[in-house]
Amino acid sequence: MASAAVLWFGENMSAVPLRNSKAAVSDIRTVSVLGATGSIGDSTMDLLRGARDRYQVEALTANSNVQALAKLAKEFGARFAAVADPARLAELKDALAGTRTECGAGESAVIEAAARPADWVMAAVSGAAGLKPALAAVDRGATVALANKECLVCAGDFFMQRAAKAGACILPADSEHNALFQALGSGNREELVRVIITASGGPFRTWAIADIEQATLAQALKHPNWSMGQKITIDSASMMNKGLEVIEASYLFALAPDEIDVLVHPQSIIHGMVEFSDRSVVAQLGAPDMRTPIAHCLGWPDRINGPAAKLDLAKIGQLTFEAPDFDRFPALRLAYDSLRTGRGATTVYNAANEVAVAAFIAGKIRFGAIARLVEATIEAWIRAGNLAPLTSADDAIAVDHNARNKAATLLPQIALKAS
Template sequence: MASDAVLWFGDEMSAVPLRNNKAAAASAVRTVTVLGATGSIGDSTMDLLRGARDRYQVEALTANSNVEGLAKLAKEFGARFAAIADPAKLSELKDALAGTRIECGAGESAIIEAAARPADWVMAAVSGAAGLKPALAAVDRGATVALANKECLVCAGDIFMERAKKAGACILPADSEHNALFQALASGNREELTRVIITASGGPFRTWAPADIEQATLEQALKHPNWSMGQKITIDSASMMNKGLEVIEASYLFALAPDEIDVLVHPQSIIHGMVEFSDRSVVAQLGTPDMRIPIAHCLGWPDRVVGPSAKLDLAKIGQLTFEAPDFQRFPGLRLAYEALRLGHGATTVYNAANEIAVAAFIAGKIKFGAIARLVEATMNDWIRSGNQPPLHSADDAISVDHIARNRAAALLPQIALKAT
């Protein structure tokens, strides 16, 4: 991104561009790196790259543990570097890439190296807190970063955006909801903003009774009505923790106060985000529920690319409906607002405890309804400890993340026992 690119709202903390800066568009081939290439977001990104080989050159690809998938993609796209997060799989990756000129590595340092390599555009799609340091490596060299990892901002929002601004990096939101807000926000100025509205499908348990939600099985939680996503994010959608993470992310990404962010349940998942301005005009972004749409917007920015997604047929859909979110049935959303208002690492604790809780649910150690209870218990424990200093660095955020995970793990037997 050009150093003179317009920042959204002109806010000192924002590295999100406001309007398309056509002068910044590059006619040359754009080099790209995909962090998390074998996951659901990575798969959509690679599909888009596959349809525009003349415009993009792959610099580096990473994966968590899927050596076969990573090697296949690296060879298909002629990547210069491939990295696997699991250090025990380096030999396997080397064997899979034998006979090619593709460099490879393993472990956290190799993932960070992939992000630090000289690609113009980086998709940050490594899930969880593990994605923070690689994304920061891309940010620190001033790259354009398509951010699909919510945890980067939830765990270290102020730090992340400060470093992006300092390095002249451009942060493009790749989540469907934040990308929708990004597009709609270009219709006005900061002083004209009233609020932003993030939509939520409501997940598979939108109409369920509280007692039934409590006892929901893993199979039921993974049956999302609209989106095809990875296991963790699908469970988060079922609990609406995912929407809580999005509220926190929007606050840091666009420099918004909690009271400037609303959530609206929209079961059809056609409107992905709305922005209300002072004249009461509401600008919305619509599209079919396909992650390739927001990713394509980021990939082509400041231009638009031809995307493979289905055209939106509103006549066929027939109607769009809306509901207020139920904070009692889905307490994870309420806890996100509380964490955002508390600050001082509370959002980091919220995310860490949720990751522990979801892993426990997948392993059959707790019931679905206990996910939010474990998060709340961990947050309360953090508050009671009184150890809530401001976060000044990524290491501070990672330290809080580790502490919160340990506390959540320690509280897990107690929460599991209460649910029986």
């Protein structure tokens, strides 16, 4: 399997593999999917379904959807299945009675699933709960397809350094970071000028500030291009998701904030671009289908057949671009600010956003208050002198927990200001 002994930005302790590096891949690759019943997990299982002769499933996990997890475990003959909710163990055992699949429940069982001897691991457990399982896969030197933003947003430096030390290989599974990964293969680190992450602009791309402020949940969930979960769709509407991707790109590829640009591209056909010193710009294009970047990670260092629709540029007709508006979408500005601040600020950014989005879904705050709550939480965190380097998963989880509490404390006054 691939090893992070060959690095993209070696001296910067990145565990993203070097351009054009190849590694021997066994005929049968064992895989584990953490978060198998979510949207990313579903796309991954769909790809595995179409290539049964190449992959063998070692472990599958789910948060609480026992029946869907058991169905997948039976279909793929998984050796181990774990549900994060410890109260659902008996139900899982009953659902898998008569099979050879071992069962587990709770955080330790999900970590065990990641630690089992699979060559390739999809890390798609959402939220801070995905950090320790991903690290369990990293620590044994596995190839990890990373779809969990929190691993990098909450603990980026620590996570990538630990991956490099263990000889793990980190493959970006998000469409934008996977696009950058593919485009970066056209040059060397010293030739890099900048990377460009594209953004659809979401459903409020052309809305006025006053209208965005009053947007309803139903309106926020009407993404023009992508079919995603509720939380990420709302993040896309606020462009908070693009801010998280800027932070991820910085840690994944060892980039300074000024080396990362965002470009609004409503058609979502170009997913990422890289500019080099000769002013060549290399882009990755594809239909908006998460199975494409996942297929790239699943087959790496080779390519496999993917089920996504062929790209028909003649039918699309035109591709358009706009500069991002930081006034209408302050969440993007806050991402750059927190990245420059460092020392846990990006962890606070993510935690406060999760509290804010949950409050918006519950009808406690307006859409426009999401970014205000995040900004207020970061400012309060800095004023309290809480900034410090994160050196362990427990550090990151503690900051995440405390930042959520601070955001919850600030929530009533933010809601009051917006009323």
